[in-house]
Amino acid sequence: METVKERFTHHLQRMQDLICGSLEQEDGSACFSEDSWQRPGGGGGRTRILQEGSVFEKAGVNFSEVYGKITPPLRSQLQLAGSSFFATGLSIVIHPLNPFVPTTHANVRYFELYDEQGECCDRWFGGGIDLTPYYLFADDCVHFHRTLKACCDRSGPDLYPRLKKQCDEYFVNIHRGREARGVGGIFFDHCRPGNGSTAAFWLDFTEECSRSFLPAYLPIVDRRKNIPYTPRHRTWQEIRRGRYVEFNLMYDRGTLFGLKTGGRTESILMSLPPAVRFQYNHVPEPGSEEEKLVTILKNPVDWA
Amino acid sequence: METVKERFTHHLQRMQDLICGSLEQEDGSACFSEDSWQRPGGGGGRTRILQEGSVFEKAGVNFSEVYGKITPPLRSQLQLAGSSFFATGLSIVIHPLNPFVPTTHANVRYFELYDEQGECCDRWFGGGIDLTPYYLFADDCVHFHRTLKACCDRSGPDLYPRLKKQCDEYFVNIHRGREARGVGGIFFDHCRPGNGSTAAFWLDFTEECSRSFLPAYLPIVDRRKNIPYTPRHRTWQEIRRGRYVEFNLMYDRGTLFGLKTGGRTESILMSLPPAVRFQYNHVPEPGSEEEKLVTILKNPVDWA
Numbered sequence: 001m002e003t004v005k006e007r008f009t010h011h012l013q014r015m016q017d018l019i020c021g022s023l024e025q026e027d028g029s030a031c032f033s034e035d036s037w038q039r040p041g042g043g044g045g046r047t048r049i050l051q052e053g054s055v056f057e058k059a060g061v062n063f064s065e066v067y068g069k070i071t072p073p074l075r076s077q078l079q080l081a082g083s084s085f086f087a088t089g090l091s092i093v094i095h096p097l098n099p100f101v102p103t104t105h106a107n108v109r110y111f112e113l114y115d116e117q118g119e120c121c122d123r124w125f126g127g128g129i130d131l132t133p134y135y136l137f138a139d140d141c142v143h144f145h146r147t148l149k150a151c152c153d154r155s156g157p158d159l160y161p162r163l164k165k166q167c168d169e170y171f172v173n174i175h176r177g178r179e180a181r182g183v184g185g186i187f188f189d190h191c192r193p194g195n196g197s198t199a200a201f202w203l204d205f206t207e208e209c210s211r212s213f214l215p216a217y218l219p220i221v222d223r224r225k226n227i228p229y230t231p232r233h234r235t236w237q238e239i240r241r242g243r244y245v246e247f248n249l250m251y252d253r254g255t256l257f258g259l260k261t262g263g264r265t266e267s268i269l270m271s272l273p274p275a276v277r278f279q280y281n282h283v284p285e286p287g288s289e290e291e292k293l294v295t296i297l298k299n300p301v302d303w304a
Numbered sequence: 305m306e307t308v309k310e311r312f313t314h315h316l317q318r319m320q321d322l323i324c325g326s327l328e329q330e331d332g333s334a335c336f337s338e339d340s341w342q343r344p345g346g347g348g349g350r351t352r353i354l355q356e357g358s359v360f361e362k363a364g365v366n367f368s369e370v371y372g373k374i375t376p377p378l379r380s381q382l383q384l385a386g387s388s389f390f391a392t393g394l395s396i397v398i399h400p401l402n403p404f405v406p407t408t409h410a411n412v413r414y415f416e417l418y419d420e421q422g423e424c425c426d427r428w429f430g431g432g433i434d435l436t437p438y439y440l441f442a443d444d445c446v447h448f449h450r451t452l453k454a455c456c457d458r459s460g461p462d463l464y465p466r467l468k469k470q471c472d473e474y475f476v477n478i479h480r481g482r483e484a485r486g487v488g489g490i491f492f493d494h495c496r497p498g499n500g501s502t503a504a505f506w507l508d509f510t511e512e513c514s515r516s517f518l519p520a521y522l523p524i525v526d527r528r529k530n531i532p533y534t535p536r537h538r539t540w541q542e543i544r545r546g547r548y549v550e551f552n553l554m555y556d557r558g559t560l561f562g563l564k565t566g567g568r569t570e571s572i573l574m575s576l577p578p579a580v581r582f583q584y585n586h587v588p589e590p591g592s593e594e595e596k597l598v599t600i601l602k603n604p605v606d607w608a
Contacts, residue, residue: 035585049584058584175563242576249553250563259479259554272546272582279578280353280362281339281570 004123004199005086008110008207009065012090013046015210016063019092020048022214023061026221027053032061037264042068047267051274055225057097060270063090070113074261082113082121090210091254093271094217099237100227102133102140102182102220103244105271106213107254108206125202126189127209129216130167132182132244134237136293138303140220141183145303147216148186148209155205160304163188168300173247180297181247185216236290238277245272308427308503309390312414312511313369316394317350319514320367323396324352326518327365330525331357336365341568346372351571355578359529361401364574367394374417378565386417386425394514395558397575398521403541404531406437406444406486406524407548409575410517411558412510429506430493431513433520434471436486436548438541440597442607444524445487449607451520452490452513459509464608467492472604477551484601485551489520540594542581549576 002010020032030053038044045064050056067086070078074085089109096103108127115121131144145164152160167187173179186209193199248255248271258268284290306314324336334357342348349368354360371390374382378389393413400407412431419425435448449468456464471491477483490513497503552559552575562572588594 051584058582060584175569238579242580245549245580245582246553246573249550250560256554265479266585269550269582270584274582275542276546276549276580276582277578278362278549278573278576278580280355280364280574 004203005088005110005112008203009088011207012063012088012108012210015090016046016048016061019214020050020061022218023050023056023059023094026218026225027055029054030056032059035267037267039066039068039262039264041071041262042066045264045267047264047270049270053097055096055098055101055221057095058270058274059092059094060267061090061092062267062270064088064267071261077257077261080113080122083116084114084118086112086114091271092213095241095273096221096225098225098227099134099229099233100137100224102131102224103241103273104129104131104213104217106130106210108210110203110206123192123199124189125191125206127206128163128167128170128185128187129209129213130171130182130185130187131217131220132240133293134240135233135289136183136296137220137224140224141301141303143219144183144185144216147212149304151208151212152186152205154208155201159205160186164304171247172251173243174251176243176246177298179243179294180300181244183296183303184300235277236284238273238275239279239282240293241273241276242278245276248272308507309392309414309416312507313392315511316367316392316412316514319394320350320352320365323518324354324365326522327354327360327363327398330522330529331359333358334360336363339571341571343370343372343566343568345375345566346370349568349571351568351574353574357401359400359402359405359525361399362574362578363396363398364571365394365396366571366574368392368571375565381561381565384417384426387420388418388422390416390418395575396517399545399577400525400529402529402531403438403533403537404441404528406435406528407545407577408433408435408517408521410434410514412514414507414510427496427503428493429495429510431510432467432471432474432489432491433513433517434475434486434489434491435521435524436544437597438544439537439593440487440600441524441528444528445605445607447523448487448489448520451516453608455512455516456490456509458512459505463509464490468608475551476555477547478555480547480550481602483547483598484604485548487600487607488604539581540588542577542579543583543586544597545577545580546582549580552576 032048032050035047043066048061050059065088092106106129113122149160163186167184170187171181191202336352336354339351347370351366354363369392396410410433417426453464467490471488474491475485495506
């Protein structure tokens, strides 16, 4: 019989194929290229990147499955006891060219911890899907959140409100007056068997999340990708991408954990946007579309 | 009689005027604009920014003088006992337009710590000047380091080798295989009276450092600013600026200290380059000028 880690790992690899194929079709011109890499301490990954497409300026869909001894730097990052570990995950970050198409990020992951006898002593699931628009289309936010809510509701009625709140609390640039990175989505971590839920419950739910990514995002791409834009829209997109960089390099646990524990730097930093602008003290014009976005980012909305 | 903090503060304000004036003259078209700001807990600063000049794409020359109670977040960042503090500093970051002109950064600072009775219980100077070229001109590195060495040598023969080494060790992107941010310079911190040196010694030396900035940097700008460049050179500059962003947001103590203790975000993040590119797994062509730079950044050179 398949173990949890075998089933989830196979699922992630199939999802990577499916998602890359669908994004290539949506783009219509560029293709993903793959770098397979090995981790010196055990395991490795398949990094797939698409650059300079007609629709997607930079997209990464990365699978990894790593395992091995818990070294001292890993231990200090994890802050957990344990002798060895297994971790698998799929990470997606998409930076479209057109400023009217939002950036999106999705990640699902599974972690097992073993004691000195090699017995599994802890295991958990985590994940999240969130949206970062440059211009606000309420329809898009509603569609995105309703798709995620429907996904959550299939596993239980309390999930979406809880995971939506966690997302709003996590993706925040504290040094920007607690400005959110985007309009949120769902976020969960350290979801263990217990409290009435089994490992099978979290496995099913996390797989379901990964299946919700394309239906949550692609319809938005489809209806916004041909809107004409000007250099002004592009400048705003590049300035906002600067905030994306600030969050990822200063706060994102996955990024910092990966980089500080000897992960593959180029695979981790595929999340950074292709062209970015840092302008001193840029303030959107009062009443502009740009200002409307920033107002929403400081006051999370119940979109679903 | 003027106290150390009065003398140093006045010196920094005069240096800010002198440096801004000289940079405007070198640029020939753009001017600095000033934002004065107040810190809610005490003190404030004068942020001066020049953007979209003919020579300088973005330059910041910031003076600040802040003081007040040591709040819990400040205490955890400082990791020092003390009831209140005083800190003053001048920070300079210059991002030229032409990829053949290097980026530079300089900072000088002075800190005083007081006990509950308001008595000064600790004080120290810090600072540094370093150079980040996109293309390597050995002449420029030699001139820059010799100017800093001459500055150090006026205070003692052991200073330059020690401060040069500290600079090479500090400005490093650990997650990039310990790649240096640039070709170094000098760096010093927590320089206290004691061990045979007085506060007056560090005060004189730190002032002397700030006076060395223009003669170390301007001649380099002058001889490189009119070299013609192509989009290829510009792309490389933007990619390397990405590494600058990675260092500043992930490792730079001044940046993280400022942002985590409620400093003025826009003044602190003026250091980020104006236009930046994050390209997946960019590898310079073998034998190219771009590759030569990267080789040097992984193997610090004794330029002086």
